Amino acid sequence: GAGVSQSPRYKVAKRGQDVALRCDPISGHVSLFWYQQALGQGPEFLTYFQNEAQLDKSGLPSDRFFAERPEGSVSTLKIQRTQQEDSAVYLCASSGGTGNLNTGELFFGEGSRLTVL
Amino acid sequence: GESVGLHLPTLSVQEGDNSIINCAYSNSASDYFIWYKQESGKGPQFIIDIRSNMDKRQGQRVTVLLNKTVKHLSLQIAATQPGDSAVYFCAENSGGSNYKLTFGKGTLLTVNP
Numbered sequence: 758g759a760g761v762s763q764s765p766r767y768k769v770a771k772r773g774q775d776v777a778l779r780c781d782p783i784s785g786h787v788s789l790f791w792y793q794q795a796l797g798q799g800p801e802f803l804t805y806f807q808n809e810a811q812l813d814k815s816g817l818p819s820d821r822f823f824a825e826r827p828e829g830s831v832s833t834l835k836i837q838r839t840q841q842e843d844s845a846v847y848l849c850a851s852s853g854g855t856g857n858l859n860t861g862e863l864f865f866g867e868g869s870r871l872t873v874l
Numbered sequence: 875g876e877s878v879g880l881h882l883p884t885l886s887v888q889e890g891d892n893s894i895i896n897c898a899y900s901n902s903a904s905d906y907f908i909w910y911k912q913e914s915g916k917g918p919q920f921i922i923d924i925r926s927n928m929d930k931r932q933g934q935r936v937t938v939l940l941n942k943t944v945k946h947l948s949l950q951i952a953a954t955q956p957g958d959s960a961v962y963f964c965a966e967n968s969g970g971s972n973y974k975l976t977f978g979k980g981t982l983l984t985v986n987p
Contacts, residue, residue, distance in 0.1 A: 799977030
């Protein structure tokens with residue numbers, strides 16, 4: 758498709774389960790970002806990839822969160838042993854530039870809504 | 875329900891009126907600012923941006939004003955339409971970062987026909 762695609766759109770997990778969220782960025786986009794958006798809040802930065810390299814993971818809340826982009830295209834955000842506080846919308850964004858906000862507009866996907874029971 | 879924990883500032887306007895949405899940013903080192911529109915169930919959509927060497931920028935029906943002295947940003951929407959109803963977020967490049975954005979809490983704009 759023409760935009761950033763995320764799947765699943767909705768995921769319900771029992772506390773303690775592992776989940777994997779997928780992001781298909783716009784074809785050819787070098788930079789990929791994950792943001793977490795809690796209900797009623799603005800998105801918060803999680804991590805940033807340039808091609809396959811994860812250049813910043815400072816926003817990942819704990820070591821239960823792991824992101825990868827092995828071939829520099831599709832990315833997966835994995836959350837192990839989910840907790841109720843992990844419930845949020847996880848947004849993926851991509852940019853054609855090398856992450857430079859001054860040169861490339863960020864395009865966001867529609868997000869994956871995770872509910873942990 | 876959905877309203878639990880939802881403490882967004884809200885703005886309600888009549889169709890055809892002008893809307894002004896305000897935002898205070900936190901980091902004086904930030905030098906690039908973006909306004910995003912987010913409709914229910916969708917991701918944020920870019921509206922307009924401004925760099926710190928400017929104090930005003932205009933787009934189609936939208937104007938962004940930047941006051942660096944008081945770290946304040948505003949978005950003006952002319953002739954507001956029902957399709958403008960959404961949550962609006964300001965974002966800053968965190969302390970001058972060239973890739974990381976810090977988003978504000980958002981404002982819910984409701985346009986009454």
